[in-house]
Amino acid sequence: MADRTEGQAPERSLEQRLSDHVAIDRLADDLLPALAAKLSASGLGELEVREGSWKVRLRRPAGEAGASGPGGHPMRRASDRVGRPQPGHAEHGHPPGAIERTARLGGPAPDPATGASHGATTRPDGDEGPVARTVPGDTHRLIAASPAVGVYRPRPDLRPGTQVRAGDRLGVVDVLGVQQEVLSPADGLVGARLAEADQPVEYGQELLIVELLDADGTTAAQRAAAAAGGAPAAGGATPGEAAPAGAAPVETDTLGAPREDAPPAPAAPRDEAPPAPPAPRDEAPPPPAEGAV
Amino acid sequence: MFNRVLIANRGEIALRILRACRMLGLEAVVAYSEADRDSLPVQLADEAICIGPADARRSYLSAPAIISAAVITGCDAIHPGYGFLSEDAGFAEAVAAHGITFIGPSASILERFASKEGTRRLLGAHGLPTIPGSNGMLRDDLHALNEAERIGYPVLIKPSAGGGGKGMRMVRTPRELETALKICRSEAKAAFGDDSLYLERWLEENRHVEVQVAVDRFGNGIHLFERDCSVQRRHQKILEETPTPALTPERRLELAEKAVTAIVAAGYQNIGTLEFLVDGAGSYYFIELNARIQVEHPITEQVTGIDLVALQLRIASGEPLGVSQADIRRRGHSIELRINAEDPEHDFRPSAGQIERYLPPGGPCVRMDSHMYAGYEVPHHYDSLLGKLVVWGETREEAISRARVALDELLIEGLPTNVSFHRALLRSEPFLSGSITTNLLDRVGSAAFLAAAARG
Numbered sequence: 039m040a041d042r043t044e045g046q047a048p049e050r051s052l053e054q055r056l057s058d059h060v061a062i063d064r065l066a067d068d069l070l071p072a073l074a075a076k077l078s079a080s081g082l083g084e085l086e087v088r089e090g091s092w093k094v095r096l097r098r099p100a101g102e103a104g105a106s107g108p109g110g111h112p113m114r115r116a117s118d119r120v121g122r123p124q125p126g127h128a129e130h131g132h133p134p135g136a137i138e139r140t141a142r143l144g145g146p147a148p149d150p151a152t153g154a155s156h157g158a159t160t161r162p163d164g165d166e167g168p169v170a171r172t173v174p175g176d177t178h179r180l181i182a183a184s185p186a187v188g189v190y191r192p193r194p195d196l197r198p199g200t201q202v203r204a205g206d207r208l209g210v211v212d213v214l215g216v217q218q219e220v221l222s223p224a225d226g227l228v229g230a231r232l233a234e235a236d237q238p239v240e241y242g243q244e245l246l247i248v249e250l251l252d253a254d255g256t257t258a259a260q261r262a263a264a265a266a267g268g269a270p271a272a273g274g275a276t277p278g279e280a281a282p283a284g285a286a287p288v289e290t291d292t293l294g295a296p297r298e299d300a301p302p303a304p305a306a307p308r309d310e311a312p313p314a315p316p317a318p319r320d321e322a323p324p325p326p327a328e329g330a331v
Numbered sequence: 332m333f334n335r336v337l338i339a340n341r342g343e344i345a346l347r348i349l350r351a352c353r354m355l356g357l358e359a360v361v362a363y364s365e366a367d368r369d370s371l372p373v374q375l376a377d378e379a380i381c382i383g384p385a386d387a388r389r390s391y392l393s394a395p396a397i398i399s400a401a402v403i404t405g406c407d408a409i410h411p412g413y414g415f416l417s418e419d420a421g422f423a424e425a426v427a428a429h430g431i432t433f434i435g436p437s438a439s440i441l442e443r444f445a446s447k448e449g450t451r452r453l454l455g456a457h458g459l460p461t462i463p464g465s466n467g468m469l470r471d472d473l474h475a476l477n478e479a480e481r482i483g484y485p486v487l488i489k490p491s492a493g494g495g496g497k498g499m500r501m502v503r504t505p506r507e508l509e510t511a512l513k514i515c516r517s518e519a520k521a522a523f524g525d526d527s528l529y530l531e532r533w534l535e536e537n538r539h540v541e542v543q544v545a546v547d548r549f550g551n552g553i554h555l556f557e558r559d560c561s562v563q564r565r566h567q568k569i570l571e572e573t574p575t576p577a578l579t580p581e582r583r584l585e586l587a588e589k590a591v592t593a594i595v596a597a598g599y600q601n602i603g604t605l606e607f608l609v610d611g612a613g614s615y616y617f618i619e620l621n622a623r624i625q626v627e628h629p630i631t632e633q634v635t636g637i638d639l640v641a642l643q644l645r646i647a648s649g650e651p652l653g654v655s656q657a658d659i660r661r662r663g664h665s666i667e668l669r670i671n672a673e674d675p676e677h678d679f680r681p682s683a684g685q686i687e688r689y690l691p692p693g694g695p696c697v698r699m700d701s702h703m704y705a706g707y708e709v710p711h712h713y714d715s716l717l718g719k720l721v722v723w724g725e726t727r728e729e730a731i732s733r734a735r736v737a738l739d740e741l742l743i744e745g746l747p748t749n750v751s752f753h754r755a756l757l758r759s760e761p762f763l764s765g766s767i768t769t770n771l772l773d774r775v776g777s778a779a780f781l782a783a784a785a786r787g
Contacts, residue, residue, distance in 0.1 A: 187382045187400045213399045214429070238403035240381040241396065242365060 170223030171244060178250050178258030180223040181232065184243040188213035190220075190233050192246070200228040208246055211239060226250045227257055332648045333408040333432060337362055337401040338372065339382075340412025341391065343702045343718055344624070345372035348410045351640035360404045362397055364390035366710040371702040380404055385712045391415045394422045398429050408432040408647065414714070417623040420445055434647040436601045436622050444599065447619050454605070457593035459617040462608070465530040472512055478530050479508055485533040488515045492523035501533045534616070536768040538577040538609040539563065541621075542590035543631045545602045545642055547652045552595035554587040555631050555639070556661050562756065564679065564772045569749070570756060571627035572666045573634055576727065576765025577609050586615055591656075594620070602643045608769075626669070626719070629700060633665035633723040664730040665723045668738065670701070671715040674747035675781065683711035687745035692737035696723040699741075709746060717748065727765070731757055752777070755784035 171181040184190065192209035202208065202222040210217040229247030233239055249257035335358040338348045345361055349372055352359040361376035366385035373379040380400045383390030390396060392415055401409050409426050411417040417435065424438035435441070444450045455461045465478040468491055479486045479502075488511055490498040498518045502508045512528065520526040538561040546552040559575035560568045574583055590605045604621040628639045637659070646652070673679040686707045691699040701718025709717065722737055724730030735757050741750060759780065761767045772780055 187380060187396050187403065189403060213395050214402065216395065240400070241383045241390075242381050 171242075178252075179229060180226070180248050180250065181244045182208050182220055182223055182246045182248060184211050184233075184239045184241060184245055185220060186211045186213045186218040187241045188218065188239065190235065190237050190239045190243075190245060191217075192220075192231070192233075192235050194235075196228050196246075198228055198230065202226060202228060202248065220245055222248055224248055224250055229259070332645070332650070333357055333406075335360060335377075335404070335406040336408045336410055336434070336644070337397070337404065337406035337431075338376070338410050338412070339391065339397045339400075340410070340415060340417075341367050341370065341372070341702075341713065342716060343700050344412040344626075345370075346375070346702050347700055348412060348640055349375060351638060351644060352410075354638065354641055355644060357644070360400070360406055362391075362400045364712075366712050369708065371704055371707070378404055385710065387415065387712065394419075394425050397422075398426060398431065401426075401431050402429060406431065408434055408644075410434040410644070411623070413623050413626060418445075418621070432647055434601075434644060436599065436603070440598065440600055441622055443597075444620050444622055450620050451617060453597050454593045454617055454620070457596045458589060459593045459605075460615065462534065462616040462618070463532045468527040468529050469512070472509060475508060475512055475528075475530065476505055479505065482530060482532050485535070487531045487533045488512065488528055489531055490515065490519035490523060490525070491527040491529060492519065492525040498522055534608050534610045536611050536770070538575065538767075539568075539606065539769050540575045540577060540586070540609045540615065541604045541606045541625075542587045543602070543604055543625075543628070543639070544591050544594050544599075545639075545646065545652060546591075546595055546600050547646050548600060548649055549651055550595060551652045551655075552591045553652060553654065553656050553659055554591040555635050555637060555659060556587055557583055558627055558630055560627060561767050561769050562762065562772070563769045564777055566769075568627065568669065569772075570666065570668050570753070570762075571630055572664065572727070572730070573630045574661070574664065575609075578613060578615075582613060582615075590617075593617075601646045602639060626716070627667050629698060629719060629721040630665035630667045633696075633698065633721060634661045634663055635659055636662075663723055663725045664727045665721060666730045666734050668720045668734060668753045669716060669749075670718045670720055670741070670743070670753075671749045672709050672717050672746055673715045673749050675749050675752040675777065676747070679749065679752075679777065681711070681715045682746045682748075683709045684746040685709070686743060688742055689744075690740065690742035691718075692720065692740035694733075694737070694740075696733060697737045698722070703743070717743070720753075731763070752781060755781045759784040 171183050173179055173181065188211040190209060190211055193207060196202075196208060202225070204222055204224050206222040207219050208222055208228075209220045211220060212218075226248040229249045231246055232244045233246070239245065249259050251257060332355065336348070336352050337360045338345050338352075339362050340348070341363060349359045349361065358377045360378045360380060361372045362380055362382045363370065363373050364383055364385050364387065365381060367373060368381065380403075382396040382400045383393055394416060397409065397416070400406075407430075409431055411419075411422070411434065416422040418441055420438045420441035423433040423435065423441055426433040427438060436444075443453070451461045463482050465475070465482065469475040469478065484505075485501055485503040486508070488500045488502065488508070498515055500511045500515050502511050515528055516526040519528060538559060540557050540559050540561075542557045543555040544552060545555065556573060557575055557578075558571050558573045559577060560571045561577070562568065562570040574580070578586065586607065590607075594603065594605060599620075599622075601622075602624065604625050605617060606619050606621065607615040607617055609615045624640060624643055631637070632639055637654075642652075671679075672682045674682055686703050686705055686709065689703050689705045689707075691701065691703075698721040699718060700721065703717055720734070720737055720741060722730055722733040724733050735754075738750060738753055738757065743750065756762050761771060775783075
């Protein structure tokens with residue numbers, strides 16, 4: 039049901055193409071039935087799901103759109119001005135496997151009774167959301183950004199130091215009852231929270247830092263912490279390497295360093311990587327309601 | 332009245348709506364795309380919220396993004412501005428389903444007036460003249476010839492399934508009609524898969540005259556006179572004025588009264604504009620309804636003293652009009668010049684880039700509605716409207732003089748604009764004599780028009 043047009047995604051590696059097939063299978067088996075249910079429950083006329091370079095769109099017949107609004111969801115007042123990402127964070131990554139959903143009101147559409155796949159189309163679409171932001175001058179971490187305007191619900195089991203893979207779900211943003219996934223922009227360890235659970239967030243708002251894993255399986259923050267604490271530099275990191283990370287604008291936080299209440303960082307992929315030493319500073323994280331600093 | 336209004340638009344109209352909200356004591360939240368992060372309405376708003384990327388389909392055209400933004404910022408009304416989702420019945424319905432007021436006609440009213448053809452039939456039935464045409468689709472050549480004879484040559488052959496001028500052909504004689512029918516049929520078949528055709532009288536030299544109306548929820552309707560939008564380039568309005576020089580004062584009033592009577596009878600609500608073509612003989616024909624605030628609304632405000640956006644908000648909140656037709660007086664003449672980021676030297680190619688310097692004009696009866704400021708980066712993603720220079724004068728001549736003075740004061744540096752074109756226009760004979768028709772600039776060619784104006 040999904041045919042990829044040549045040219046839109048040139049020079050895709052074998053790995054990428056395999057991940058496409060996985061994505062298609064998942065679309066067909068898991069997402070479509072769930073989406074069909076969501077569409078009929080929501081007041082929306084059209085739902086669209088993007089996964090990487092794929093897009094699936096479901097529509098309900100004209101005239102039905104908006105017939106039943108999701109009346110149950112609470113009216114939230116943004117008690118604070120919704121945080122606006124700072125200029126300079128506008129650079130967007132386009133990681134593979136990034137999932138992003140949009141929902142839209144639609145015109146005429148096929149019969150939903152015959153199943154969602156009847157009304158579903160898939161096509162490649164290179165257009166992706168602000169899934170990741172970089173920290174200027176810092177190559178050691180990425181920031182997962184909100185794919186939509188709505189209410190942020192982070193995955194409750196994530197703690198600073200939890201290991202994640204690129205494309206792992208970090209949470210969702212609830213857009214009028216439709217969940218849009220927040221995905222990890224890279225392999226790494228969960229770092230500081232930049233937005234709180236149930237906080238209203240805008241499109242592109244910075245939600246969570248992901249500390250990138252280097253070849254030795256450690257993060258720059260771990261090495262910086264190790265260096266600052268006088269412990270032997272982990273994985274051969276030199277003080278010279280650690281310094282820039284220490285100077286990065288987001289280093290005011292306990293980046294990636296396990297907090298006392300957090301479980302220890304899971305084993306790094308490589309055996310030789312020592313566990314991260316405790317953070318030298320005992321600071322609490324900054325109030326996350328400030329959102330994107 | 333509402334407490335908090337989400338403004339789901341950008342540029343000068345977002346700013347205009349923000350000002351109306353402030354006048355009514357309402358808080359305003361501006362929803363913006365990433366490309367408009369540094370825009371003036373975003374800076375001046377009580378709160379601003381990013382709803383998506385530069386691509387309008389995922390920001391200003393995304394109903395879920397806009398409604399979600401309204402919900403999380405605690406807004407109880409959404410103003411759609413013009414363009415984007417402003418006349419989208421599905422959007423209006425979804426907004427209402429979330430317990431939020433759509434500032435405009437309700438979804439069911441937007442639905443009723445969604446089709447141009449249906450609206451023409453509906454308002455035709457309520458007494459508005461429409462362009463004479465064939466009775467239904469053409470059955471065969473003989474039927475076509477008879478119908479053309481009845482309508483009167485020249486006639487326009489139009490495909491039933493068409494749009495955007497495709498497959499249309501104007502013919503002046505029966506012989507031309509017979510030849511053209513064959514071509515049009517095959518073109519329509521190829522383009523739309525449907526070769527049914529109909530005829531409409533060809534209006535050679537016409538003017539675009541529109542009537543501003545306002546109708547409250549209790550069925551009280553008023554008109555706020557007409558506007559002339561005949562100065563167009565490729566169907567884009569460039570300059571608007573009121574009153575229209577195309578009609579006598581009696582005919583203007585007759586047109587406006589017929590328009591408001593028909594629109595009230597047809598069940599319309601909130602503010603709206605009825606567009607008419609006026610031919611050389613002064614006959615007018617209804618062509619379409621705009622169910623929203625329009626770009627050129629300020630000239631009506633200048634001559635009536637009525638804040639149309641505030642009126643729109645009040646009607647949407649359920650308030651009665653509060654004024655009767657007898658209260659509405661028109662005084663003087665007003666002209667609006669659309670200042671666009673486009674290069675008249677290069678076929679009006681749209682331009683983008685940074686506004687390096689900006690000095691708006693001033694003085695009595697001069698109004699500049701613009702979101703520009705020095706340092707503002709004009710994004711390339713949206714339309715090229717930078718602002719609207721609006722002037723008022725006791726007479727048309729005074730308004731033109733004032734427009735010239737204001738235009739000479741206006742300074743925009745950093746990117747090409749159409750200011751030079753307006754200078755030429757305000758000195759050109761066809762404009763000064765009030766005789767510009769909608770196709771003049773395209774027929775003469777904008778470059779030739781500029782050159783002739785420079786010589787004159």
